[in-house]
């Protein structure tokens with residue numbers, strides 16, 4: 001293992017979509033940047049996603065605003081980094097099954113549109129036209145947002161990493177951070193490095209990394225399992241919109257199968273019982289999928305904050321910045337998160353007031369994901 005440089009302007013911990021976006025944007029702004037990743041780039045949460053970027057986040061116009069900003073960066077990504085993200089428009093359908101959900105949508109639609117989100121209320125019949133698997137008798141209405149895309153998450157990591165290196169950043173893999181001293185010295189098995197500014201982008205492990213610097217980031221790890229229908233040909237030939245049900249069931253096409261997310265077994269529930277619950281919910285919401293077997297797709301760790309919104313900000317006591325807790329939405333926000341961190345390092349204003357993103361909002365309550 002070669003030695004680390006003696007010092008750097010900024011040291012980014014974590015080589016997922018967030019850390020690489022930050023490293024790229026810092027390096028391109030002329031900030032001397034080193035990124036340390038304990039495994040391979042993209043080997044954390046970023047390597048386990050459903051591969052969807054969208055702009056509509058029901059109930060949270062601030063997240064939507066970060067996602068709108070990020071999507072426009074993704075549209076310019078190939079030109080900027082030379083890497084094609086394989087963006088393919090699929091759209092997002094959020095099903096409503098009771099009147100309260102429809103009312104909530106109406107109350108928040110103006111804020112969403114002000115954030116730049118293209119979203120409208122559609123009838124149950126229209127929802128069934130947009131996604132032919134939907135049984136219009138089981139839904140009241142739906143929100144339809146055309147701006148949702150399937151993409152290649154590994155290409156996001158690769159594109160930012162390549163651009164960061166071209167701009168002079170040093171990216172070190174297989175280099176875990178094992179300690180952070182009060183003097184800004186960061187320790188690894190390959191030696192230590194002094195950083196003027198430390199940026200924690202360690203995803204689900206951000207709380208553990210921040211604790212090394214005596215900083216509290218209330219991010220928890222929430223393991224989830226993705227499932228696939230077991231029969232080839234279960235997905236219609238045209239790609240389905242990503243479709244979310246109030247039960248937390250969400251589906252999208254995955255080749256000729258359907259990719260399904262519905263969290264994980266409840267604490268007192270066996271995996272078998274959970275699979276039966278997913279299968280039942282799938283069959284009631286999308287009757288043509290009733291009777292399909294379910295296969296394990298893959299598992300991953302969600303990076304959950306107490307209120308489902310990321311922490312992006314600076315600790316008051318030391319030059320320690322953080323971007324973590326994206327709660328299942330990190331692909332959708334990586335470009336904007338990198339831009340905000342870069343601006344904080346440079347002492348520049350961002351395009352939105354970022355105060356509400358700081359850990360100082362000190363939330364309590366149960367974890368939610370978008």
Ligand SMILES: Cc1cc2nc3c(=O)[nH]c(=O)nc-3n(C[C@H](O)[C@H](O)[C@H](O)COP(=O)(O)OP(=O)(O)OC[C@H]3O[C@@H](n4cnc5c(N)ncnc54)[C@H](O)[C@@H]3O)c2cc1C
Nearest residue numbers: 014016018038044045046050052177203300329330331332
């Ligand atoms: C099953 C699943 C599906 C998802 N689908 C989507 C989706 O479709 N769209 C979307 O927007 N989001 C999705 N997400 C969420 C998304 O994956 C995350 O929000 C995003 O990847 C977070 O990126 P990150 O860079 O913060 O974290 P990570 O990708 O986890 O990167 C953090 C890195 O820090 C490294 N690290 C940890 N500790 C140390 C240390 N001590 N020293 C050095 N390095 C360290 C880790 O190895 C890791 O590589 C999904 C998540 C899961 C689990």
